[in-house]
Structures are given as structure tokens and as C-alpha cells.
Amino acid sequence: MTAARTVEVVPSLLSADLSRLAAELRRVQEGGAEWVAVDVMDGHFVPNLSFGPDLVRAVKRLSPLRLDVHLMVTNPETAAPWLIKAGADRVIFHIEACGDAPALLRALRAQGVAAGVAVKPGTPAERLLPLLGEADLALVMTVEPGFGGAAFLDAMLPKIAAVRRVLDEGGLPCRLQVDGGINLETVEAVAGAGAEILIAGHGVFGNPDPAGAIRTLRAKAQAAYSGRAG
Numbered sequence: 001m002t003a004a005r006t007v008e009v010v011p012s013l014l015s016a017d018l019s020r021l022a023a024e025l026r027r028v029q030e031g032g033a034e035w036v037a038v039d040v041m042d043g044h045f046v047p048n049l050s051f052g053p054d055l056v057r058a059v060k061r062l063s064p065l066r067l068d069v070h071l072m073v074t075n076p077e078t079a080a081p082w083l084i085k086a087g088a089d090r091v092i093f094h095i096e097a098c099g100d101a102p103a104l105l106r107a108l109r110a111q112g113v114a115a116g117v118a119v120k121p122g123t124p125a126e127r128l129l130p131l132l133g134e135a136d137l138a139l140v141m142t143v144e145p146g147f148g149g150a151a152f153l154d155a156m157l158p159k160i161a162a163v164r165r166v167l168d169e170g171g172l173p174c175r176l177q178v179d180g181g182i183n184l185e186t187v188e189a190v191a192g193a194g195a196e197i198l199i200a201g202h203g204v205f206g207n208p209d210p211a212g213a214i215r216t217l218r219a220k221a222q223a224a225y226s227g228r229a230g
Contacts, residue, residue: 005175007221008197009214010068012037012179013059014050015201025063028204031214035066037179037199039145040083042073045097046145053086060087068199070118070179072145073097077104084111092116092139092177095127105134116177120145121153125162132174137197138163142190143180152181157193164194184216191221192228 011033016024028036036059041050056067069088073079076093083091091113095101101117108115116137119128121144128138140160143150156178164176178195183203190198198221200214207213 005196005225007191007218007225008035009033009182009204009218009221010035010037010197010199011204011210011214012039012199012201013055014039015205017205018055021058022062024205024210025059025065027210028214029063029065031204031211032218033065033214035068035089036063037068037070037201038083038088039070040073040079041145042075042079045074045094046072053082056083056086056088066090068092070139070199071097077107080104080108081111084108084113088113090114090116090137092118092137094118094120095131096120096123101131102134105131109136118179119159121156125159128163129166132163132166132170132172135174137175137177138167139177139179140195141180142178142182142186145180150181152183152186154189156180157189160190160193160195167194182217184213184220187217187221188224191224194225194228195221196225 011028038051041048043049066089069083069091071093105115114136117135118139142156176195177197178190179199182198182200204210204213
């Protein structure tokens with residue numbers, strides 16, 4: 001069994017109060033966050049419209065936090081360069097929206113960012129597994145993407161565990177990320193199944209003390225992940 005890595009809790013700005021963005025960024029940084037997540041939605045691939053390059057540029061101006069950009073769009077090949085130019089540090093696209101995922105992973109990495117691939121809840125892990133050798137990150141969605149605050153889907157835990165098993169057995173450096181419904185009630189199950197990067201929106205910004213929420217989530221997640229690793 002592989003030695004435990006350091007678990008990351010990445011606050012999602014989808015749940016932040018954007019009218020006080022600088023303060024929100026400071027609060028999560030105080031909690032030890034090194035990344036924030038920006039969800040880019042086009043109203044076609046998912047039933048919502050959200051952020052774009054302008055928010056990425058704003059975060060870059062306001063904070064040293066690195067940016068995890070999740071493309072929930074029908075045209076990731078076209079959209080990715082816009083976000084990279086704006087300052088994204090890692091870019092994750094959906095396999096369901098991409099005709100040639102290996103080529104896009106290589107193209108993203110050639111542009112100097114970490115490259116990840118995501119699957120919706122209804123997409124089986126088998127679609128993701130052949131890409132683990134080329135991806136820097138593999139993202140398993142544990143809610144239907146589109147809106148923040150959705151309830152965690154327990155049925156996704158076996159999918160997380162299946163991806164983790166392939167990563168461990170192959171000794172692959174690809175990191176396993178989970179997004180959707182991460183909070184104090186779900187974080188231990190998710191990390192115990194093998195997730196090491198946890199995207200948390202309402203679970204952080206819905207707490208009156210976001211910095212404390214990050215510290216608590218990370219401690220619970222690290223203990224569960226480390227316990228799983230032996």
C-alpha cells in the first residue's frame with residue numbers, strides 16, 4: 001500500500017461571497033488553503049452559468065493562492081487557453097465533453113499547467129481509467145455538476161475507491177480529486193476511499209469560520225486517508 005500523501009482542501013469560489021472577494025480569499029488562506037477552485041460553467045454542459053477568465057485574473061491580482069479551474073463546458077479545447085492566459089495553474093476538463101482526451105491533456109501540459117480529467121456521476125470509472133497514466137489529476141464528481149450545495153452521492157464512493165486502487169497498483173503519480181458535497185459529515189468517507197484533493201464550497205464558505213472549517217476538514221481527511229494507507 002502506498003504511503004499517504006498530504007491531503008488538500010480546496011475552497012470553491014462558487015460558494016464564496018464575491019462582493020467581498022479579497023476578504024474571502026484572506027480567510028481561506030488563514031486556514032492554510034494553498035489553492036482555490038474556479039468552476040467555469042457555460043449553461044450547456046451543465047444547467048448554470050458561472051465564472052470565466054475575469055474572475056481568474058481578479059484572484060491573481062488579490063491573492064497568492066493558486067487556481068484550480070474546472071471546465072464544465074462543451075468546448076474545453078477552446079476555453080482552456082483563455083483560462084490559462086488569465087492565470088490558471090491547473091485545468092480540469094470533462095471526458096464527456098472532449099473528443100480526444102489524451103491530446104487535450106498533452107496540450108494543457110504543454111501550456112505549462114497541470115492537466116486533469118473529470119467524470120460526472122453517471123459516467124463509469126472505466127472511462128477514466130485509461131487516462132490515469134497521462135493525467136496529473138483525476139476528478140470524480142460526487143454531485144451532479146451545476147450548482148453549489150448539492151447533496152453528496154454515497155454511491156460514488158466505490159468509484160473513488162476503484163480509481164484509487166488503479167492508481168496505487170500502477171504506482172501512478174496522478175492525484176485523485178473529488179468535488180461535490182464535501183463537508184464535516186462526508187469528508188472522512190471520501191478521504192477513506194482514497195481521495196487526496198477535496199473541493200469544498202458550502203462546507204467552507206457556508207461556515208461562519210471558513211479558516212477553521214478548512215483546518216477541521218483537512219485534519220479529518222488526512223487522518224482518514226492516512227489510516228487507509230496503513
